Amino acid sequence: MGKVVSAHSVSVDGYITGREPGPGKGLGDGGMLFDWYFDGDTPSRVFGGFKLSEPSARVFDAAAERVGVALTGRNTYEDSERFGGGSPHPTAPLLLLSNHPAPEITERQTLVTTGIEDAIAAAREIAGDRDVCLMGGGVTAAALKAGLVDEVILHQVPILLGSGRPFFQTLPRHIRLRLIEAVPAPGVTHLHYAVER
Ligand SMILES: NC(=O)c1ccc[n+]([C@@H]2O[C@H](COP(=O)([O-])OP(=O)(O)OC[C@H]3O[C@@H](n4cnc5c(N)ncnc54)[C@H](OP(=O)(O)O)[C@@H]3O)[C@@H](O)[C@H]2O)c1
DSSP: OOOEEEEEEEETTSBSSOSSOBTTTBTGGGGGGGGGGSSSSEEOSSSTTOEEOHHHHHHHHHHHTTEEEEEEEHHHHHHTGGGGGSOSSSSSOEEEEOSSOOTTOOTTEEEEOSOHHHHHHHHHHHHTTSEEEEESHHHHHHHHHTTOOOEEEEEEESOOOOSSOBSOOOOSSOOOEEEEEEEEETTEEEEEEEEOO
C-alpha cells in the first residue's frame, strides 16, 4: 500500500511562499524556495527540465517516482493557475480539495468537497500502491489533524522569508516525528520524517 506524504520546499522560518503569492506571481517574493530544482548538473528522471545537484536529484527523484496522485488544496490550485488544467506531476493526476464548487475543473482533475478523509480515501484509490503527495499547508494540516499522514518531507532552504503562507499551522495536539534521513545538499537540506502514531 502506498503512503500519504507531504513534501514541500520550506524556509527555515516555515514558509512555503514569500509575500503575495498568486496566479501569475508564483511564490511571490519567495521564488528562491525552488532554486534547488535548477542549480545542478543532474537531470531529474521524473521532471523534464529540472537539473539538480546530485544529492538533491537522488532525494527528489526517489520521492517523485513513487507519487501516484497529487492532492492539492484550493490555494495551491488557484495560485498555480490550476496547473493548466492538468497536474503538477508528469504522470500522477491531480485531486483538488475544497469546500466549494470548482466549475473550472477539467476532466483530467478530480474535485472533492466532502472533507479530508474522503479526499485521502479517493486519492489512495487512484494511487494504488503508489504514494499520495499532499500539496499545501492547509491540506497538510487537515491531514495531520485527521491522523492520515505517514511521512513529512521538508526541503529546507536556508533563508528566513519573514512572511508568506505558513507550512506549520495550528494542531490540536503534539505530533511526534521520527527522522528517517537528513541530506545536506547545495542550497537545501532535505529532511525526511515519519509521523509517529
Ligand atoms: N513551497 C512549496 O513546496 C509549495 C508546495 C505547494 C504549494 N505551495 C504554495 O502554497 C500556497 C498554498 O498553501 P496554503 O496552505 O495557503 O493552502 P492549500 O493547502 O493549498 O489550500 C487551502 C484550501 O484548501 C481547501 N481545504 C484545505 N483543507 C480542507 C478540508 N479539510 N476540507 C475542505 N477543503 C479544505 C480549502 O479551500 P476552500 O477555501 O476553497 O474551501 C482551503 O482554503 C500556494 O501559494 C502554493 O503555490 C508551495
